[in-house]
Amino acid sequence: MLTAAFLPWFEAHLFCIPKSSKLAGGIQYPLSIWSGLKRFLEDRRLELDTNPVAPRFVTSF
Numbered sequence: 001m002l003t004a005a006f007l008p009w010f011e012a013h014l015f016c017i018p019k020s021s022k023l024a025g026g027i028q029y030p031l032s033i034w035s036g037l038k039r040f041l042e043d044r045r046l047e048l049d050t051n052p053v054a055p056r057f058v059t060s061f
Contacts, residue, residue, distance in 0.1 A: 003038050006030075 014027045030037055040046050 003041050007034065 010027050010031055014024060014031070017024050017027075040048060
């Protein structure tokens with residue numbers, strides 16, 4: 001699976017770049033949500049929902 005290749009790459013390269021760089025931030029984000037990201041990519045039944053609370057506040061006109 002592709003996700004298996006990304007994790008070691010992210011971890012290895014994170015320590016080779018300045019921590020304050022945008023690239024480091026771009027690597028840290030998927031690492032911080034890794035378990036959910038991996039589950040989403042491996043289970044096609046899951047929906048990508050970045051804000052599960054928003055539908056409660058949407059009103060119909």
